[in-house]
Structures are given as structure tokens and as C-alpha cells.
Amino acid sequence: MAITNIKNLKEFSTANERFEGAHLLCPGCAHSMIVRELMNATDDNLVIASNTGCLEVSTAVYPYTSWDTSWIHIGFENAATAVSGAEAMYKARKRKGTLKDPDAPVKFVAFGGDGSTYDIGFQWLSGAVERGHDFTYICLDNENYANTGGQRSSATPIGAHTSTAQAGRVSYGKKEKKKDLVAIMAAHGAPYVAQLAPNKWKIMAKGFQKALETEGPCFINTVSACTTEWKFDPKDTIHITDLATDTLMFPIYEIINGHELNILYRPKNIIPVEEYLAAQGRYKHLFKPENRHVIEQIQKEINEKWEYLQRREEARV
Amino acid sequence: MAEKMELKEVEVWDGNYAASQALRQAQVDVVSAYPITPSTPIVENYGAYVANGYVDGEFVMVESEHAAMSGCVGAAAAGGRVATATSSQGFALMVEVLYQASGMRLPIVMTVVNRALASPLNVRGDHGDMYLGRDSGWVQIDAFNAQEAYDLTLCAFKIGEDMRVRLPVMMHQDGFLTSHTAQNVHPLSDDEAYKFVGDYKPYEEMLDFTKPVTYGAQTEEDWHYEHKARQHKALMESKDVIDEVFAEFKKLTGREYKRVESYMMDDAEVAIVALGTTVETARVAAEQLREEGIKAGVVAPRCFRPFPFDEIRDALENTKAIAVLDRSAPMGAMGALFNEVSAALYTTPNRPLVTNFIYGLGGRDFSVEEAKRIFKEQKAHADAGHITTPIQQFSGVRGPKLGFFETKRGN
Numbered sequence: 239m240a241i242t243n244i245k246n247l248k249e250f251s252t253a254n255e256r257f258e259g260a261h262l263l264c265p266g267c268a269h270s271m272i273v274r275e276l277m278n279a280t281d282d283n284l285v286i287a288s289n290t291g292c293l294e295v296s297t298a299v300y301p302y303t304s305w306d307t308s309w310i311h312i313g314f315e316n317a318a319t320a321v322s323g324a325e326a327m328y329k330a331r332k333r334k335g336t337l338k339d340p341d342a343p344v345k346f347v348a349f350g351g352d353g354s355t356y357d358i359g360f361q362w363l364s365g366a367v368e369r370g371h372d373f374t375y376i377c378l379d380n381e382n383y384a385n386t387g388g389q390r391s392s393a394t395p396i397g398a399h400t401s402t403a404q405a406g407r408v409s410y411g412k413k414e415k416k417k418d419l420v421a422i423m424a425a426h427g428a429p430y431v432a433q434l435a436p437n438k439w440k441i442m443a444k445g446f447q448k449a450l451e452t453e454g455p456c457f458i459n460t461v462s463a464c465t466t467e468w469k470f471d472p473k474d475t476i477h478i479t480d481l482a483t484d485t486l487m488f489p490i491y492e493i494i495n496g497h498e499l500n501i502l503y504r505p506k507n508i509i510p511v512e513e514y515l516a517a518q519g520r521y522k523h524l525f526k527p528e529n530r531h532v533i534e535q536i537q538k539e540i541n542e543k544w545e546y547l548q549r550r551e552e553a554r555v
Numbered sequence: 556m557a558e559k560m561e562l563k564e565v566e567v568w569d570g571n572y573a574a575s576q577a578l579r580q581a582q583v584d585v586v587s588a589y590p591i592t593p594s595t596p597i598v599e600n601y602g603a604y605v606a607n608g609y610v611d612g613e614f615v616m617v618e619s620e621h622a623a624m625s626g627c628v629g630a631a632a633a634g635g636r637v638a639t640a641t642s643s644q645g646f647a648l649m650v651e652v653l654y655q656a657s658g659m660r661l662p663i664v665m666t667v668v669n670r671a672l673a674s675p676l677n678v679r680g681d682h683g684d685m686y687l688g689r690d691s692g693w694v695q696i697d698a699f700n701a702q703e704a705y706d707l708t709l710c711a712f713k714i715g716e717d718m719r720v721r722l723p724v725m726m727h728q729d730g731f732l733t734s735h736t737a738q739n740v741h742p743l744s745d746d747e748a749y750k751f752v753g754d755y756k757p758y759e760e761m762l763d764f765t766k767p768v769t770y771g772a773q774t775e776e777d778w779h780y781e782h783k784a785r786q787h788k789a790l791m792e793s794k795d796v797i798d799e800v801f802a803e804f805k806k807l808t809g810r811e812y813k814r815v816e817s818y819m820m821d822d823a824e825v826a827i828v829a830l831g832t833t834v835e836t837a838r839v840a841a842e843q844l845r846e847e848g849i850k851a852g853v854v855a856p857r858c859f860r861p862f863p864f865d866e867i868r869d870a871l872e873n874t875k876a877i878a879v880l881d882r883s884a885p886m887g888a889m890g891a892l893f894n895e896v897s898a899a900l901y902t903t904p905n906r907p908l909v910t911n912f913i914y915g916l917g918g919r920d921f922s923v924e925e926a927k928r929i930f931k932e933q934k935a936h937a938d939a940g941h942i943t944t945p946i947q948q949f950s951g952v953r954g955p956k957l958g959f960f961e962t963k964r965g966n
Contacts (some may be wrong), residue, residue, distance in 0.1 A: 298771070307767050308764065308767055308768055309767070310770035311771035312625055312771055313625070313652065316625035319622045320628060323628060323637075324630060326613035327629070327631075330584040330612050330635060334584070362619075362625065365622055
């Protein structure tokens with residue numbers, strides 16, 4: 239059922255069976271919500287590629303598969319290229335008339351975690367977007383290498399504790415700021431780039447639809463709260479995601495053709511970031527007196543980014 | 556529909572051009588590639604065929620060789636004919652994905668124009684890259700000249716795509732010596748060539764949505780081993796298909812290929828075993844030595860993988876002394892070809908004397924004179940009844956003479 243006909247969350251949650259409920263993701267993992275939202279956003283046939291990561295290892299353990307659609311995993315870094323190859327083959331075969339069902343609409347999608355997207359697969363993503371393949375890349379951004387036990391990635395925010403950027407007696411965790419991949423992908427001139435969150439499921443579904451309907455390469459960064467490494471109770475995934483979007487730690491916006499920025503969600507009450515940080519074990523050391531300055535810095539940067547996004551939107555340039 | 560190309564009965568092509576013509580005639584659907592010397596002209600030419608309507612495929616120029624092979628895997632899983640080309644460092648960068656291509660049983664054809672591996676950086680031909688691929692699960696076929704590069708590339712599609720095989724195939728040729736040396740090549744017409752290769756037969760394809768497929772699943776200790784064992788079995792059994800394809804090609808063209816090419820071996824007392832262009836050099840040397848009364852012959856594995864163990868054994872078992880030539884830095888061991896040939900000969904009653912020459916690294920010339928010297932050394936071993944030198948020597952290297960590993964036989 240297409241998303242346009244779906245009225246409420248209950249209908250939405252059962253609308254599409256191309257991604258089976260039987261998978262090995264952690265209870266409370268947001269990855270499966272985001273995948274389902276993508277599946278629900280279209281009735282078209284899907285060719286999906288996944289980078290190595292939590293989603294991949296949890297959904298295709300032989301002899302089982304959670305995917306009731308075409309799916310491929312090659313390596314940690316190359317889902318964007320796998321889907322590029324498949325898309326090129328689709329074009330060649332369509333032209334030659336060798337497809338079994340040449341009129342069936344097909345969409346090409348790649349999934350990667352933040353480790354595979356921001357770090358090891360960055361070049362492969364950049365290349366595929368530059369070449370202009372007609373596909374949508376969705377980053378499931380849980381801000382760490384969760385599949386290997388919670389190491390830092392370039393998507394890990396400043397101040398977060400990870401196993402390779404530890405908070406300790408003389409350290410407040412990761413020292414470096416999160417890479418702004420959304421800006422980098424927009425700078426590629428991709429026709430549609432967005433940052434979305436699964437708690438705002440209607441906005442997310444619309445964003446996915448827009449990306450799928452847009453010809454050419456589209457990139458979407460999605461916040462995927464990680465119960466295991468962010469350290470919160472599995473039942474609180476959506477609550478944590480609400481805090482991420484309503485503190486503006488994770489603003490929801492789109493950039494069209496590399497420049498036209500639209501804010502897609504404006505919190506009625508902007509919540510201080512402290513509340514978001516306090517809800518997660520990975521930030522608990524920041525509440526020690528000597529680390530308080532990091533919380534202040536995070537809040538300051540959120541405010542500046544929000545100001546920047548609003549001015550960009552207003553400027554229409 | 557792609558335009559056809561009128562070809563003369565005899566064309567003057569180098570190995571790269573010959574390979575690219577085979578890709579065109581096979582009407583490859585997708586080439587996903589990244590340029591690297593000396594293989595670059597193969598994919599440039601495919602791009603030119605696309606640009607001029609001589610092929611209907613898609614030319615995807617990616618940002619690295621790792622991506623090139625990744626694109627090939629995605630394209631092949633989508634159910635069409637796929638090819639690429641690379642060399643040396645590019646090959647090394649691809650290695651991760653080579654294993655994935657063969658593990659997913661995707662019949663990609665890749666020409667590897669053999670070139671040395673850095674460091675030091677070197678663009679000339681040796682077999683370091685070919686050897687790097689030897690455990691990757693691909694069929695590996697070696698062409699010794701431009702005609703063979705053309706013929707065997709056509710055969711490669713037919714071998715890899717056969718439903719009994721469904722494995723990727725590497726087509727090797729020597730960097731510059733073959734790839735950039737123009738020679739007479741007898742091509743097939745476009746129609747004959749395509750008829751020989753045949754239409755691509757999709758199998759478990761991602762673009763048939765009535766039957767969804769999952770490629771690249773995870774297996775741990777419970778299933779990984781069975782997958783790899785079956786893959787090895789498929790590679791071993793591909794030899795029958797290779798023989799069939801070669802037989803069919805001979806019927807069509809009169810040109811005969813075998814998984815092991817033996818030259819003047821019927822009564823040979825001494826032999827050289829080698830790969831690539833060196834095979835032709837050794838053949839000339841053998842011919843000249845025959846005039847001097849030395850019964851010399853040459854054995855060449857046309858097919859490097861699956862390794863033709865039985866055929867190598869049968870070709871060499873009645874010789875007395877054999878030099879196995881490895882054009883790859885052995886780095887702390889015997890040359891790989893030496894080890895495999897020796898293993899085959901160990902199973903024979905007579906167990907000929909086998910020595911190992913490392914030679915030609917980074918494109919160092921290997922002359923007929925040097926081949927003759929090596930033959931004569933084997934003759935001396937044969938006459939003495941044992942190896943009179945270190946087992947491993949370096950041919951044509953400057954500086955003090957290098958020798959490693961000693962025999963216990965005959966001392």
C-alpha cells in the first residue's frame with residue numbers, strides 16, 4: 239500500500255511485508271523502522287544494496303533472509319557502487335529488451351551505517367553521486383560503529399564516549415566534531431539531499447518518496463537511535479529520537495539541487511540539549527563539573543547551526 | 556541495435572585492442588572500470604565503441620579499481636554480461652571484491668594485463684598481480700600473444716557463463732610485451748563471434764522481481780565451509796567446460812587451445828615451464844637447442860586456475876630435468892609455479908629434477924640466449940643425475956649471483 243493511502247501509524251506499521259519482522263537487530267533499534275518506512279514509501283520494485291553493518295548482518299544470515307525484494311551486500315564500503323552497477327545493467331537491459339518485465343517501475347536504494355557512509359565508504363558514495371546514477375542512498379546514522387561494539391566514527395558527536403574515544407579520568411570522550419555529511423552531499427549538486435528522523439514518520443516517508451521520485455542520485459541522512467551504544471532503555475527509542483529532533487541536535491531539513499534549503503520540522507518548544515544528553519549513558523560523564531563546558535559548547539553549536547539553517551532557508555539561495 | 560564492424564581477414568592489433576574487440580563482439584552489457592597502465596586502452600576502446608554505437612552497453616567509469624569490481628558485481632547480479640580490465644596496483648586494490656565476485660558465483664570477465672607490484676613502482680610486465688589472484692576463486696587463463704588474447708577472451712565468456720561453471724574469469728596477458736605489441740590477428744566476423752559466445756543467460760538475477768534474491772549473505776562456522784568447498788568443486792569441474800569450449804573454438808577457427816600447452820615434449824629430456832610471452836621465447840630456444848642435439852621442450856599452463864595438475868604431470872613425467880620459471884618475486888619461498896609443478900611431479904614414479912628460476916621482474920628482458928642457458932643447465936643436471944646448483948636461482952639480476960634452497964638428492 240502506498241504511503242499516501244495510509245492514515246495512521248498502526249496501518250503504517252503493517253502495510254508492507256517486503257522487510258520481514260524476523261531479523262536479528264537489537265530490540266529498540268531504529269534501523270528496522272527506517273527500512274520499513276522506505277519500503278512503505280513506494281509500491282515500485284526495489285533493488286537494495288547494503289553496506290556491511292548492523293542492518294546487513296542482522297537481515298541476511300544464511301539460510302535466512304529478511305528481504306522479500308532484490309538485495310545485495312558486497313563489502314563495508316561499496317553498496318553505492320553495487321547499486322550503481324545494477325542501475326547501469328537495468329539501463330542496458332531495458333535498451334536491449336532483455337528484462338523479464340520491462341515496464342515494471344524499479345527503484346534503486348543503498349543503505350549504509352554512519353561508519354560505512356561517513357568513513358570507509360565515503361569515496362564510493364561520492365563517486366556514485368558524481369556519476370549521477372538514479373538511486374537513493376540512505377545513511378542509518380547511529381553515530382558509531384555499533385556492529386563492532388561501539389567505536390568512534392566521524393559521525394560521532396563531540397563529547398560522546400565510544401570504545402575508541404573513551405571518556406576517562408582525563409578525557410571527556412570524543413574531541414572532534416561530527417562531520418557535516420549532509421552539506422558535503424549537497425555540495426555534490428545532488429538533486430535531493432535531506433536529514434530525516436523516524437519519529438517524524440510522515441515527514442520521513444514524504445522525504446523518501448521525494449528522493450525515490452527524483453531522477454538522479456539522492457542522499458538522506460537518518461538519525462537511528464542506538465539503544466546498545468547510546469545506552470538507553472530499548473523502549474525509549476522514539477522518546478530519545480524526539481529529544482534529538484526537538485533539541486535540534488538533529489535538525490530535519492532538505493536541500494534541493496545543492497542549494498535550496500527547506501526546514502521540514504520546527505519544534506514548538508525547543509528543548510535544551512542537556513535533556514537529550516542526560517537521557518543517554520554515552521554522555522553521562524559530561525555532567526561532571528570539569529566536563530560541563532562540553533555541554534555548553536554543544537548547545538552553542540546547535541544554536542549556531544539552527545541559526546545558519548534558518549538564514550539559509552530564508553535567503554533562498 | 557549496435558552497428559556492426561567490418562573486420563579484415565587479418566588485422567594488426569595489439570593485445571589490448573584484441574581484448575577490447577572481443578568485448579565488443581560479445582556485446583558486453585556493462586563495463587565498470589578504472590584506468591591503469593598498461594590495461595587502460597581496453598576500457599578506453601569499449602568507451603569508444605559505446606560512443607560510436609558499436610555496442611549497446613553501459614560504460615561506468617568509477618573512481619577506483621575497488622569500485623570498478625564493486626560495480627561489476629552489482630551489474631552481474633542484475634543479470635547481464637559484464638567485463639572490465641586492470642593491472643598491478645589496481646588489481647591489488649580490487650582483491651577484496653574479487654573474492655566476493657567468485658563467492659557470489661558471478662561470471663564477470665576481466666582482462667588482467669600483468670604488471671609488477673610496487674614498491675618500487677614499476678609499470679612493466681611481471682606476474683605479481685596474476686599470482687595475487689590465485690586463491691581468489693576465479694578461472695585464470697593466460698594468453699601469450701595478441702591472437703590468443705582475442706580468441707581466449709571470447710572463450711572466457713562462454714566458460715564463465717556456462718551453467719555448470721558460473722564463475723568469474725581472468726584473462727591474462729603480459730603488460731607491454733603483449734598489450735602494446737601490434738601483431739597479426741585473425742578475427743571472427745561480428746556475427747560468428749557473437750554466435751560462438753551466445754546470448755547471456757540470466758540466473759538468480761536481481762531484476763526478476765517475481766523471484767527476489769539475496770546476494771552476499773552472512774555465513775559463519777555453520778555454513779561458510781560448505782560454500783567454499785562447493786566453490787572449489789565448481790572451479791575444479793570447470794576444466795571439462797574449458798575443454799569443451801576450446802574444442803568448439805577449434806571447430807570454428809582451426810585454432811587449438813589446451814589447458815596445458817606442450818611444445819616438442821614427445822621425446823623431451825629437458826623442459827622449461829613458464830607463463831606468458833616467455834613461453835614463446837622458450838619455444839624458440841628449444842628449437843635452436845634441438846639443432847644442437849639437446850632434446851628440449853616447453854610446457855605452459857594455459858589455464859593457471861583451475862591448476863592443471865594431471866596434465867602438467869603427464870606432460871613432464873618422462874623428462875629428466877625441468878626448470879620452472881616464476882616471473883614474480885617469491886618473497887621467502889619457492890616460486891608459486893615451481894611449487895605447484897613440483898607437487899604434480901612428486902606423484903610420478905621417476906620424479907624428475909626440478910629447479911626454480913625467478914626472472915623478468917618489473918619487465919626485465921628475458922632473452923632466447925638466457926632460455927638456452929637455462930636449458931643447458933638442466934641438461935647438466937640430467938647428465939649428473941642430480942641438481943648441481945641451488946634449487947632456486949635468479950636469472951638476469953645484477954649483483955652477486957643469488958641462489959637459495961639445496962637438494963639432498965645425489966649428494
